[in-house]
Amino acid sequence: MTAELLLPLLAAAVQTGTPILYATLGEILTERAGVLNLGVEGIMMVGALAAYVTALATGHAGLGFAAGAGCGALLAAVHAQVCVGFRGNQVVSGLALTILGTGLANYLGTPYIGQSIPGFQRTALPLLDQIPILGPVFFRQDPLVYLSYLAPVFVWVALKRTTWGLNLRAAGEAPEAVTAAGLSFARLRWSAVVLGGLLMGCGGAYLSLAYTHLWSTGLVAGRGWIAVALVIFAFWHPGRAVLGAYLFGGVMAFQFRLQALGTHLPSSLLLMLPYLLTIFVLVAASVRRRGQAPPAALGVNHEPPD
């Protein structure tokens, strides 16, 4: 009996957590290079709209996904230019990006409200979906969820096992060491911010293409901010980001179900749950152990000595 209730809930947790996972990984990549990007929410909004409109116009969900990712990278490039190119304030630039992205997407998206697209559909993976418990939870999802299983591995390998990742982590910790090693500090941060934006755009695209299959005002609904908080919860490690994203996905899915079942609890209280959890997560994360400190040069712009 419980399995019948629990398995769909867990599957929904994975699905609901997927856009947050993409965005969190994007933010981790960005922050490991020392750039704080508070524009996640705006980037996700623009990514969601771009993906939706492209999919609607071309009829190809894959093209839509690419467009969402591309627009995310493009918007992040603005942030990179302000922070790395002009050495502007990272917090202000990120907030501006969120306001800009949200406003722009809501404005441009108004004509599309209510039109449904096929987008991505569930396709069970043969054989794997027969595994008890894991099968129904993880392997009866849509293709973008499967892609998201690869994303943390990709980010981990990029950070830990490539030269680029090593240089990038150094850029987030000690900019002067990077310059002294003869590396281009600006290029490293640029690449991280843009690639991070691409992942955030993927998160946004997931929402409109596979989650709702339609456009609505305020589609992202704070998921970008949750991603920013999750980076801290994850201690900047891609593996822990998976855990955090699915935890949030679980809470969100749970409160939807509770609403659908028709409890006496006011729905606005239920809707608060994920954000309440955000606060708890941040408090819990503040009690960190050694080796879980943020990148030392996070948010610090590097002025060349001359």
Add this chain to the structure above:
Amino acid sequence: METAPEPLVRLEGIDKRFGAVHANRRIDLKINSGRIKALLGENGAGKSTLMNILAGRIKPDGGRIHIGAAVHAHLTPRRAIAAGIGMVYQHFTLVDALTVAENVCLGQAAGIWHHPRRSQEQVARLAAAVGLDIDPGATVAGLSMGERQRVEILKLLYRRSRILIFDEPTSVLTPPEIRQLFSALRQMADQGKAIVFISHKLGEVLEIADEIAILRHGQIIDERPAKAFGAREELARRMIGRDVLLEIDRPVVELRQPVLQVEQLDGGGLQQISFQLRQGEILALVGVAGNGQSAMVRTICGLAAPVAGVVRLLGQPWADFFSGAASGLVYIPEDRVGLATCHHLDLVDNFLLTTRRRFCKGPWLQRASATACLEALMVDFDIRPADARLRARQLSGGNLQKLVLAREFHRRPKLIVAEQPTQGLDIGATEDVWRLLLKAREEAGILLVTSDLNEALALADRLAVMYRGRIVDLFSVFDKEKLARIGQMMAGID
């Protein structure tokens, strides 16, 4: 000897200005392989600027850099590394969160993939080959300053640098570590590398250098083989342009009541610390940084409560003293830029940071009388430029330190805790600070925390050697036998 070989690097007419400061004035310098060249000069003489230009960190305004047959108007870090120039900066450029091997290979790895284990093996082989003892898998954050310096040296060797520049390399090292560094430098020079050694410490320069170039006010005023220079005094005179006292007179001061009593202090990395400090004496706490000195200073200055044991300040127990006004105690911290002063405030505000109680009238601050008082002090203490409207960051290190002393002594202290009071200061400013401390001794007991043995010997009446949170030994500065073993005590060999 006279038929000089072709130099590895030749600097020609290097010129650099920073705003009003003319840091380098058309400097010519040759750097030869197999030789250790010392650049000697006071702080601000332009030594570091010149070498930063060679390492590609700073762009010169004029002049040319000849490396072999190539001529450059300026270098970038990348081009300097490619040309075989490597520099160990005074503030190490290491990434704390990465391992030794990752730091060494940073920016040098070819290809896309990073193999942590393979690079560790490479670095281990390199370290073994040159006899530098280091664990390549260790995270830099956990290393001592001496070990970090070894990582910096490995970085240069890994890049096959032929010209190795060391900016004040001994300032963070213990006496045994300095010995190790010097033998490594000699070994590298014997292998045909060119070494440039930047320093303002005369003894070291005379000991290690083959050639000495003296910089003053951005110019090379003298350059000769080391043997052609006479004693320290001559070198000091050439460097500063006036006579300096390397020994300083110590008037005898009568010892009065105890101002600080520490009994069986434990915790925070300290073990069984007991000593007494009386008005009229200077007790120097010597030892390599990180052996419990900062924990002790934090406790004595009220920043951390003693875990176990008794601390009495001016006769009062710790808790009573710090729950009151804590007057009579002053703290001159090591970090004069971050902790002792606020960089962007003007000198009056900086002066008021600790003296404001004297310039209060109800809720109002008497800024005018504080300014007048500070201006008088600036003349007394010879702080230049004597302009109270300047920002703290506009003062040089020596003048800023004198400002801190002027401010703290104005409070008529009975107990002074001075941490590395002359770190980074040139000889002239060091001498001024020493004099001021000796003068303050007449009214107060001074706990001097220093890693500079010369300073301890010049100022202190008694020495306490710290190692791993303990006071290994406490003895009078006139105890010749124990003085001879002080290096071993600091290194824990006993």
